Amino acid sequence: xxxxxxxxxxxxxxxxxxxxxxxxxxxxxxxxxxxxxxxxxxxxxxxxxxxxxxxxxxxxxxxxxxxxxxxxxxxxxxxxxxxxxxxxxxxxxxxxxxxxxxxxxxxxxxxxxxxxxxxxxxxxxxxxxxxxxxxxxxxxxxxxxxxxxxxxxxxxxxxxxxxxxxxxxxxxxxxxxxxxxxxxxxxxxxxxxxxxxxxxxxxxxxxxxxxxxxxxxxxxxxxxxxxxxxxxxxxxxxxxxxxxxxxxxxxxx
Amino acid sequence: xxxxxxxxxxxxxxxxxxxxxxxxxxxxxxxxxxxxxxxxxxxxxxxxxxxxxxxxxxxxxxxxxxxxxxxxxxxxxxxxxxxxxxxxxxxxxxxxxxxxxxxxxxxxxxxxxxxxxxxxxxxxxxxxxxxxxxxxxxxxxxxxxxxxxxxxxxxxxxxxxxxxxxxxxxxxxxxxxxxxxxxxxxxxxxxxxxxxxxxxxxxxxxxxxxxxxxxxxxxxxxxxxxxxxxxxxxxxxxxxxxxxxxxxxxxxxxxxxxxxxxxxxxxxxxxxxxxxxxxxxxxxxxxxxxxxxxxxxxxx
Amino acid sequence: xxxxxxxxxxxxxxxxxxxxxxxxxxxxxxxxxxxxxxxxxxxxxxxxxxxxxxxxxxxxxxxxxxxxxxxxxxxxxxxxxxxxxxxxxxxxxxxxxxxxxxxxxxxxxxxxxxxxxxxxxxxxxxxxxxxxxxxxxxxxxxxxxxxxxxxxxxxxxxxxxxxxxxxxxxxxxxxxxxxxxxxxxxxxxxxxxxxxxxxxxxxxxxxxxxxxxxxxxxxxxxxxxxxxxxxxxxxxxxxxxxxxxxxxxxxxxxxxxxxxxxxxxxxxxxxxxxxxxxxxxxxxxxxxxxxxxxxxxxxxxxxx
Numbered sequence: 018x019x020x021x022x023x024x025x026x027x028x029x030x031x032x033x034x035x036x037x038x039x040x041x042x043x044x045x046x047x048x049x050x051x052x053x054x055x056x057x058x059x060x061x062x063x064x065x066x067x068x069x070x071x072x073x074x075x076x077x078x079x080x081x082x083x084x085x086x087x088x089x090x091x092x093x094x095x096x097x098x099x100x101x102x103x104x105x106x107x108x109x110x111x112x113x114x115x116x117x118x119x120x121x122x123x124x125x126x127x128x129x130x131x132x133x134x135x136x137x138x139x140x141x142x143x144x145x146x147x148x149x150x151x152x153x154x155x156x157x158x159x160x161x162x163x164x165x166x167x168x169x170x171x172x173x174x175x176x177x178x179x180x181x182x183x184x185x186x187x188x189x190x191x192x193x194x195x196x197x198x199x200x201x202x203x204x205x206x207x208x209x210x211x212x213x214x215x216x217x218x219x220x221x222x223x224x225x226x227x228x229x230x231x232x233x234x235x236x237x238x239x240x241x242x243x244x245x246x247x248x249x250x251x252x253x254x255x256x257x258x259x260x261x262x263x264x265x266x267x268x269x270x
Numbered sequence: 271x272x273x274x275x276x277x278x279x280x281x282x283x284x285x286x287x288x289x290x291x292x293x294x295x296x297x298x299x300x301x302x303x304x305x306x307x308x309x310x311x312x313x314x315x316x317x318x319x320x321x322x323x324x325x326x327x328x329x330x331x332x333x334x335x336x337x338x339x340x341x342x343x344x345x346x347x348x349x350x351x352x353x354x355x356x357x358x359x360x361x362x363x364x365x366x367x368x369x370x371x372x373x374x375x376x377x378x379x380x381x382x383x384x385x386x387x388x389x390x391x392x393x394x395x396x397x398x399x400x401x402x403x404x405x406x407x408x409x410x411x412x413x414x415x416x417x418x419x420x421x422x423x424x425x426x427x428x429x430x431x432x433x434x435x436x437x438x439x440x441x442x443x444x445x446x447x448x449x450x451x452x453x454x455x456x457x458x459x460x461x462x463x464x465x466x467x468x469x470x471x472x473x474x475x476x477x478x479x480x481x482x483x484x485x486x487x488x489x490x491x492x493x494x495x496x497x498x499x500x501x502x503x504x505x506x507x508x509x510x511x512x513x514x515x516x517x518x519x520x521x522x523x524x525x526x527x528x529x530x531x532x533x534x535x536x537x538x539x540x541x542x543x544x545x546x547x548x549x550x551x552x553x554x555x556x557x558x559x560x561x562x563x564x565x566x567x568x569x570x
Numbered sequence: 571x572x573x574x575x576x577x578x579x580x581x582x583x584x585x586x587x588x589x590x591x592x593x594x595x596x597x598x599x600x601x602x603x604x605x606x607x608x609x610x611x612x613x614x615x616x617x618x619x620x621x622x623x624x625x626x627x628x629x630x631x632x633x634x635x636x637x638x639x640x641x642x643x644x645x646x647x648x649x650x651x652x653x654x655x656x657x658x659x660x661x662x663x664x665x666x667x668x669x670x671x672x673x674x675x676x677x678x679x680x681x682x683x684x685x686x687x688x689x690x691x692x693x694x695x696x697x698x699x700x701x702x703x704x705x706x707x708x709x710x711x712x713x714x715x716x717x718x719x720x721x722x723x724x725x726x727x728x729x730x731x732x733x734x735x736x737x738x739x740x741x742x743x744x745x746x747x748x749x750x751x752x753x754x755x756x757x758x759x760x761x762x763x764x765x766x767x768x769x770x771x772x773x774x775x776x777x778x779x780x781x782x783x784x785x786x787x788x789x790x791x792x793x794x795x796x797x798x799x800x801x802x803x804x805x806x807x808x809x810x811x812x813x814x815x816x817x818x819x820x821x822x823x824x825x826x827x828x829x830x831x832x833x834x835x836x837x838x839x840x841x842x843x844x845x846x847x848x849x850x851x852x853x854x855x856x857x858x859x860x861x862x863x864x865x866x867x868x869x870x871x872x873x874x
Contacts, residue, residue: 357591
């Protein structure tokens with residue numbers, strides 16, 4: 018069972034409504050794994066289950082087993098913050114902490130989780146993360162500026178750098194380009210493909226073309242269940258399920 | 271057609287009379303404060319602000335002790351209510367389950383709208399004796415009375431007034447902070463949690479994010495504490511106490527000095543002007559706080 | 571997978587501090603309410619209904635008597651102040667919110683600014699200023715109205731109007747400003763005069779207006795400091811004649827204050843009884859306000 022993420026028979030309800038209905042998932046290491054599906058199919062909820070961000074919401078109940086990098090996420094002896102430290106997350110809306118500087122946005126996670134010993138190490142880590150996210154050249158002379166001064170695409174890359182600075186094993190991205198223009202989207206997609214050398218990327222998208230462009234494996238979700246999983250080439254050329262076919266040919270969703 | 275437009279416009283313009291009433295009232299209040307205190311300002315200048323001799327028989331009215339009492343009680347109340355209101359706002363926004371929130375909110379809102387004189391009665395009959403027996407007496411016995419003063423038999427003191435003020439202003443301050451905490455965007459909160467922060471660590475950053483609102487809440491608390499009269503006059507002890515930093519002892523604040531002394535004012539020449547002068551000073555403190563707020567706080 | 575102990579301990583300590591602060595801010599309030607209800611209700615029940623009508627017994631007496639004059643005083647002060655204050659603040663707010671011409675907007679801006687300022691006046695200052703005015707006009711007014719006195723029902727009413735009007739004014743003005751432009755255009759397009767149209771706007775804002783009035787009423791009922799040198803306080807029923815407006819009157823709040831500070835056991839009991847009645851009144855008005863504002867996102871000024 019050597020997967021980056023392993024999910025077994027996962028049921029999630031929010032406020033009494035079943036959102037996930039028996040999801041099974043196995044994500045290998047160092048791939049880009051895309052979860053696609055129409056809105057409301059439960060993609061975002063699935064993602065929020067993996068690092069227990071779902072705990073922030075009222076009336077959530079989770080049944081089933083989730084293992085991320087060998088850690089049983091819903092075990093009572095697991096501290097959610099410790100899980101979240103291993104699982105980076107990038108959100109649909111670029112969400113830098115508005116009152117913190119560019120530098121502090123990236124440095125916050127490593128500082129609190131004590132990943133570095135000295136200011137110098139922290140500086141290096143911040144630089145490394147910003148370079149990884151192809152943002153360094155654009156911000157190196159204004160690291161103390163508030164993050165809110167950046168453009169939308171830059172903000173999203175800052176959020177990726179912020180996640181990377183934690184040296185996570187898994188990076189989850191929840192429709193990271195849906196609020197960006199075409200140019201910024203292309204930049205981020207290029208970045209995603211490069212990132213899989215360092216981390217396992219789980220990408221949630223409602224855009225099947227994006228999935229086909231960047232993913233090694235895709236899963237198709239519909240109404241709280243995963244209808245189909247497989248290598249991208251196979252799923253897009255020979256979909257096993259009628260609904261998958263209709264979805265990837267743009268007939269619904 | 272033209273004539274009718276003109277006529278209706280005139281009727282609306284009549285409303286401005288009521289604006290004039292409000293404007294004139296405010297102007298009149300300020301003018302009366304100034305005019306009535308002029309004789310004292312003319313006679314003693316800033317003397318009353320820097321001396322603590324209150325001797326109506328000799329027409330001497332230095333009210334430094336009351337000014338000091340006001341500043342000491344309001345500052346102490348501010349410090350206490352900073353801890354109480356930030357803590358209770360965080361509790362409300364982050365730990366109280368949403369289903370229970372209306373109960374807590376209504377209780378705090380009700381507390382904020384209760385007559386201050388009720389707080390005064392409770393402060394006089396319940397809080398002051400309690401503080402005397404369980405806080406001031408034990409600490410005095412430890413030898414602190416040299417620094418902090420000696421409690422009166424009833425427990426009425428500058429400290430009791432400060433604590434009562436803190437209890438009274440906390441619901442206001444807490445409401446301002448909690449609304450802003452709840453308004454922190456969910457996506458910012460999610461970002462913080464996704465970095466592996468624990469709840470208290472997230473809250474600390476959120477508080478940094480809303481620090482201007484916390485400042486606003488504190489300024490509101492301070493100016494309320496400065497102006498509060500009925501409750502303070504009941505628990506502060508109403509005693510001329512030049513050592514106003516000895517908070518275990520009874521004392522005066524400007525508001526309680528006015529409330530307590532005014533009925534005697536007609537018997538003397540300069541007491542009424544002195545009290546108006548004191549009111550003017552209190553008004554100036556409140557104005558200064560509000561101007562500072564306009565500069566550094568956020569508009570509510 | 572656990573957090574490092576130092577972080578876990580720090581987080582637990584912070585959580586505990588927050589819970590403690592919450593407990594310390596709520597506990598006194600609950601204790602206060604419980605005490606007022608228990609001590610006040612005991613006195614009221616034991617002396618019902620005479621406590622509502624009688625005058626206070628002599629200090630130190632074994633009976634408590636009643637707080638009839640104070641209840642009457644509160645009723646008179648608030649009802650008259652309400653009747654005067656409501657139209658002033660309502661119409662001034664309408665004028666400010668619906669101002670279009672240059673001079674109108676300027677008047678509006680000044681009103682707003684000064685009313686904001688008045689909101690920050692400590693109420694004792696307002697009371698003192700009203701007394702100052704009343705005392706200085708007394709010699710002139712006495713030439714026409716021989717019974718005129720500065721410590722009087724009239725002064726109390728003026729003070730209460732000045733205390734409560736800013737709240738009503740600002741709430742209603744805020745409400746009018748928040749009316750969506752398309753609603754405003756629809757009303758004006760009916761061809762009504764500006765005066766009539768603004769009254770229709772007020773009807774559109776019905777629940778906000780009623781809530782503002784209810785808050786203002788609660789302010790007037792709870793006010794103490796502004797009444798010290800105006801209504802002054804009285805333990806007897808005033809005779810009903812042409813000078814009724816010019817005599818000192820008591821109020822529930824003044825009863826709590828003076829009886830509470832007195833050293834006599836029977837008067838202190840009256841003080842608790844008056845507190846209890848005040849609490850009931852405020853609770854009723856508070857509930858009414860909340861009911862009127864149900865469904866509205868933001869609370870109004872002064873409610874908290």
